[in-house]
Amino acid sequence: QVQLVESGGGVVQPGRSLRLSCAASGFTLSSYVMHWVRQAPGKGLEWVAVTSHDGSNKYYADSVKGRFTISRDNSKNTLYLQINSLRAEDTAVYYCARVSLPHYDYVWGSLDIDYWGQGTLVTVSS
């Protein structure tokens, strides 16, 4: 069955870096566009970043552009989010998410996410 398992969260000081991982199983990661979405404690969802199935295209929310980098290693079935220059407002649960259709059927713009990870909590605090 399809599973997405995030890891790498924790308590980090402001200004430091962190790399989140999302291990995919039960499907071929290389066939799917993947997103990162975050949710601050008690707050709403915020779209963070997206990568095409092969990693050739990557897009970011303005709030993270220049500090976050989304990447993927399809040979390891793993999605990553490198977070640099952490700020207090980056404190959130970070979810990786898969769109429902493989890339050859997927229409960019649609956000039909059928699988989410359980989330990993990043806490930025001194």
Add this chain to the structure above:
Amino acid sequence: QSALTQPRSVSGSPGQSVTISCTGTSSDVGGYNYVSWYQQHPGKAPKVMIYDVNKRPSGVPDRFSGSKSGNTASLTISGLQAEDEADYYCCSYAGSYTFHWVFGGGTKLTVL
């Protein structure tokens, strides 16, 4: 990239219908037919209920429906059930020169 506007809360009794609105601009909701709605129960990951304005994934009850008029999208839940009590988030594609999406602030649905 401003968040879409949703009411903070709505409520309804079992069996009734409720509608949750999601207001954006011509650069997001009004500009594309890529509005989706997510249901989130406490401590759980979100679940898509509607995508592309009015498409329902398999397994989602037909009590859930979506629509759009101008810059405002709506999610209607008919025949309310206790398990529908959750937070609901709308999301719209908002890209023009670059791909990005924007969520609404979320609406707490209470089933009385």
